[in-house]
Amino acid sequence: MQSQTIRQPNGEYVYTLGAGHPPIARVECGKSFVIETIDAFEGRLRSNHDLYTARCPGPPRANPQTGPIYVEGAEPGDTLVVHIEAIEPAEDFAVTALIPHFGGLTGTHLTATLNAPLPEVTRILPIRDGRLRFNDLIEMPLAPFLGTIGTAPELESISSLVPGPWGGNMDCVETSAGNAVWLPVLNRGGLLFCGDAHARQGDGEVTGVAAEMSARVTLRVELKKGLKISWPRVESDTHLMAIGSARPLEDAARIAYRELIGWLVEDYAFDALEAYELLGLAGEMRVGNMVDPSYSMVAKLHKRYLGQRGSASTNRPSLEEDII
Amino acid sequence: MQSQTIRQPNGEYVYTLGAGHPPIARVECGKSFVIETIDAFEGRLRSNHDLYTARCPGPPRANPQTGPIYVEGAEPGDTLVVHIEAIEPAEDFAVTALIPHFGGLTGTHLTATLNAPLPEVTRILPIRDGRLRFNDLIEMPLAPFLGTIGTAPELESISSLVPGPWGGNMDCVETSAGNAVWLPVLNRGGLLFCGDAHARQGDGEVTGVAAEMSARVTLRVELKKGLKISWPRVESDTHLMAIGSARPLEDAARIAYRELIGWLVEDYAFDALEAYELLGLAGEMRVGNMVDPSYSMVAKLHKRYLGQRGSASTNRPSLEEDII
Amino acid sequence: MQSQTIRQPNGEYVYTLGAGHPPIARVECGKSFVIETIDAFEGRLRSNHDLYTARCPGPPRANPQTGPIYVEGAEPGDTLVVHIEAIEPAEDFAVTALIPHFGGLTGTHLTATLNAPLPEVTRILPIRDGRLRFNDLIEMPLAPFLGTIGTAPELESISSLVPGPWGGNMDCVETSAGNAVWLPVLNRGGLLFCGDAHARQGDGEVTGVAAEMSARVTLRVELKKGLKISWPRVESDTHLMAIGSARPLEDAARIAYRELIGWLVEDYAFDALEAYELLGLAGEMRVGNMVDPSYSMVAKLHKRYLGQRGSASTNRPSLEEDII
C-alpha cells in the first residue's frame, strides 16, 4: 500500500500560515504521508547567473509553503506531534545566495543602516553521493531539515518568513528526520504547513540563506489531546528541546529555556528552580536563525539528565493514539 | 450637512489588520468622517474591581478595532494620508491597568523569566474639565491620540497588538488631532483600521497600558498617488516624522531615522549623508512604546531645519486631491 | 573674588575614569569653580579637510577628560551633586564628523557587518551670535551640555567613551547649565571627570558625533552624605530624571525608569507600583545616545506630577551643606 502524496494544487504555493487557506489534503493520525515542498526561491534560481532580485518577487511573496493540511480530529487546545520520517532532495542540487540587505553580517531593513549592500551572489550546490559540493575544494554531508513547519495561528495569517509560537520559519536543523515536532493546534484540523527544506545549514543561517532545495518529505502525525503548549517542542531519541523565536536573540533563548523548564515540570516531575539549575549545568542552546524577522533558539536537555524520572514519564496519554 | 459616522456593525470589533475582513464603510478623499472606537479592553473594565484576567479574554482577542474602511480610489502603491481632525472621549473616564507578565518593568512572555508576576491592578481615571484624575493628589491634562491606526498589510492578517510597516499598534502620541499620518496602501481601498484611543500616555507606555478610552474620532483622508513609503510617516505643523517598529528598541530607532532621511532626500532635496549629519545635531527621537510585540520609535525633524528647501518642497501632487 | 580655574596639567588629558589618576585639583562644596575642557577630538579637527582617521589616534586614546577633581569631604557611600552653572564655547566653532564604522546607521565594531564603511566627513560648524551654522541654509541655536561627566568607578578604570552607573560618556543633553547631576561617590574625594562638551546634539547622537567643542564649564558641588544611588540622577527646575546606560536600548530605558521609581519611593513617598502607573501616563523618556559602547536613556517626571508630596519632600538633609 502506498502513502498518500500531497502536493500544492496547480503549484499555487501559499506565503502565509493562516486559517484562511482551504486545506489541500486531510490526513489521519498514525499513517505516514508524503509532502512535496518547493525550495524557498520557488525554483527560480537554477544557475549561478540567476540573481534573486532579478528572478524573485521578494517579500511577502517569498518562502512558498505546501499546505494547509487538515489533521482529522485536531481541535484547538491539542498539541500536534509531527514525526518527520524522511526528507529527500527532489533535485540534484541545492542553491544558496547572498541577497542585498538580508543576512546576519549586513545592514537589513530592520537593522537599518546607510551602508551600500553586499554584492549579490547565487551559488548552485550540486548534490552527489549524499554530499553537497560547495566549490572545487570543499564538500559537506547532506543534513536535510525543514526550514519551515508550523500550524495556522489563531485569527492571524502570518508570513511564512516569520517564526513564532505556531512554528513557521524557525530554520532549525532539529526539525529533521527522526525527530518529532510538537506544534500547538490553534484551529480545527490543526492546519499544517511545510516548506523551505534545506540540504544543510550553518548555525544561525548567517547569510540568511541555507542550502535551499525542493524535497519529498515523509511525515506521520499524532495528537496529544488537551495538551496546550506555548512554543514548539522537539523530541529526538536523545533530547528534549524547545524552540523560542523573538528578538533580540537572548529573548529567543529565554523563551526556549523557560519552555523547556515547563516541559520538565509538567512531564518529568521536576521542580522549576531545580530544572533551571540543571540547565545551568547541562542545558544546550543552539542558534537556529539570527536573520529572520524573529530569531530562533533551540534549548535542549539530554535525556540522560532526566534521572530515573525519564522512565516514569507522566506524558499525558493520547486519546487519538488509543483510538487509532 | 453632517459627517458620515462609522461604527463597527453589531459591535463585532476585529482583532487583526488584514484584507480578509469586509469593509464596514467607504469614504472619499477630502470629506471628514467620524469613527467610533471602543477602548482596548472592549469596555470590560469599568471599576477598580474589574481585573483584566477576570474580565478579558486576552490575546489574540485583544485591542478591538473599528474597520476596515475602504478609501475610494486607493490602489496598492499609493500612500494614504489620514488627517486626524479630532479625538474626543466617548465616556467620562479612562482606565489603566497592570496586567500580569506584561509591561516594560516585568518579565513577559517574550522576555521570559521565572519571577512571579507583579500584582494585577485596575485604575479608573475620571475625566473632568479636560483633565484626567490619577489619584487624590495628581491630575493631568488630556492628550488624546489613537494608539492603533493602520492599513491592511499585504497578504498577511496581523494582530492589532502588533505595530509594523502598515502602522498598527504603534502607541505613539504623534497620531493625534492636528497631525497627518501617512500609511502605505497595500490593498485596493487601503482598508483603514482605527482603535485603542488613549486619553494620554507616558513615553514608552511603560506599564503596557495607557489611559485607555472609547472615543469619537474625526478623520479626513487624502491619497498620494504612486508614492510608496516603507514605514509610516507623520506630518505636523512643525515637524516631519517617521515611525519605526522593531525589536530591540535601537532597531526601531534606526528604521525611523533612516525613513526620515529617505523623506528628506525625496521631498526636500537633501543629500542622504547631509541629512544624516543634520539629524545628528537636530534630530528628535521619541519612544512610542517599549512594551508591544514590536517596539515603536518616532524620529522627528523640526521644519525650521529644512532650510529654504522647506518652501520649495517637491511633494508629489495628489491626483485624488485634484479630482476632488 | 575669582573662581578657581581648573585645567589639565600640561594638556595631558586622561582617557579613562578611574582612581589611578592623581587629582588635578581639590574643590569645596558650595564654591563655584571653572573647568576647561577640550573637545572630543582633542583639538585635532580644525578644518573640513582634517579627517578623523588621519588626525586622531582612535580608541582607547579618545574623548579626553579634565580630571580627576577631588571633592573635599566626599566618602564612598555619598552622592555628589554637581550643579552645572554655565557651559561656554572656548572657540568660535564646533565640529562634527562621520567616522568609519561608527554611528547609529552603520555597521560598527560591535554591530559587526561586512559592508563597506560610509564616507568619512568632517564638518566645521561656525558659532556666531549664539547660533551654530550647519550650512548655507541651516542654522540652529546653541544648546551646550557636557557629553561626559562622571566619578571614578570602584576598582575599575573605564574608558571615557563608556557610560555607566558612574556617569561617564552618557551624551545626554540634560547635563546642561541650570541642572544638578547626581553621581555616586565610589572613592574618597569622589574624583570627578568632565569633558566632551557639545554645542548641541540630536536625540541619540545618531551619527556618533555631536557638535563637539572645547568649553569653559562653571560648576558647584554639594554632597548628600550617606545617600547611595545606583545610577546617575538629574534634577532641573521642572523635572526629576534618572539616566540608565546599557544595551540594548530597552535595557537602558528599563534602568532609567526603575531608578526614577526608586527616587519617587525614597524621597516623595510614592508606592512603587503607583509610581510605575504614574510613569505609564506621564513619564518622559529621551534617547541620550544610541552609539556609544553602552546606550543611554533619560527617564523624567515633571514635578507637577509629584502632587503635594513635592512640597513635603523627604530629601535627606546634607551635612556638608549645613557645615558650609
Added chain:
Amino acid sequence: MQSQTIRQPNGEYVYTLGAGHPPIARVECGKSFVIETIDAFEGRLRSNHDLYTARCPGPPRANPQTGPIYVEGAEPGDTLVVHIEAIEPAEDFAVTALIPHFGGLTGTHLTATLNAPLPEVTRILPIRDGRLRFNDLIEMPLAPFLGTIGTAPELESISSLVPGPWGGNMDCVETSAGNAVWLPVLNRGGLLFCGDAHARQGDGEVTGVAAEMSARVTLRVELKKGLKISWPRVESDTHLMAIGSARPLEDAARIAYRELIGWLVEDYAFDALEAYELLGLAGEMRVGNMVDPSYSMVAKLHKRYLGQRGSASTNRPSLEEDII
C-alpha cells in the same frame, strides 16, 4: 624537573584585569607552568547553607583572578597563544547557586524589572570518579574549563566579571584543556589573568553560575609576533573559533562570525564573501554566556571545511617559537 607553580601572593586575588597590578610571576614561551585558581566565590560557599548574599561581598569584589603573569618577550601588537594543557579540580566539590537578580531567566540590574527576586539557593556538587553529582538521581561528567582568561586591556582596568576583546569572563567551554586560546597583547608582558574554573557548564550559563571550583591549571604560552587580533580566537584539533562579547546576543554572534571570517581570509586564503557563504552552510555558533555584563558567543568552523587550504596554511611564523 618540575613546572613552575604560580599562586596569588597572600591570597590577595584581583578583581580587575588591568596593567596596574604588579606581575605575580614571569613565564617563558614554550615552558609549561601551573596556576592555582580559586573559585568564583573565593571559597566562601562550602555548604548548601552558605548563601551568596550572606557570605560574599558582591561586585566589584567578585570573580577573583590569579595574575597578572608577565610573558617574557610579549609586546603590544603581538598575539599571545595560551595552550591549556590541563585543568584539575583542587577540591572534591564544585558549587552552583542562584543569586538574586542575576541570571538569564530573571530580571537583573541591567534588564531591570520590579519583580521580586527568585529564591536564593546554594548547591554543593560533589566530585567523585570524574563525575559531578547534581542530586540523588542525576550525575554528569566533569568538563572543566576556565570561565575567565584574558590579558590586561590597554589603558583600562576592567572588572573580571566582564568579557571583551581582551578575553576576560567569557564563560566559554572552549577554553578547556587541549585548546589554544589566542589573546591580544596590549601591554608589555601581555599580563595574563586566569580564574573562575568551572567543573562544567550548560550553554549560556543560564542561571548565571556554573559548577564553580578551585583548580590547578597547566598552561604553556607562545607568541605570534606582530599579529594583531581584534577578538579572542581558539584553536582545537578540529576547529577554528572566534569569541565575540557584546549585547544583545546577536551582536556577540556577529562579532564572532566576522572575526572568524577575518581569520579565514588572513590565514587560509579565503575570499571574505566566500567564507561568509561557507559559514552560512557549515558555521557553528555556541552560546558561551547570556548572563554576564556582555554576552559571549563562539563561532566555529570545522577544519575539514578549510579545503586543501588547511594544509597550505599561511600562518605567520613565530619568532618566539623559532628562538625557543
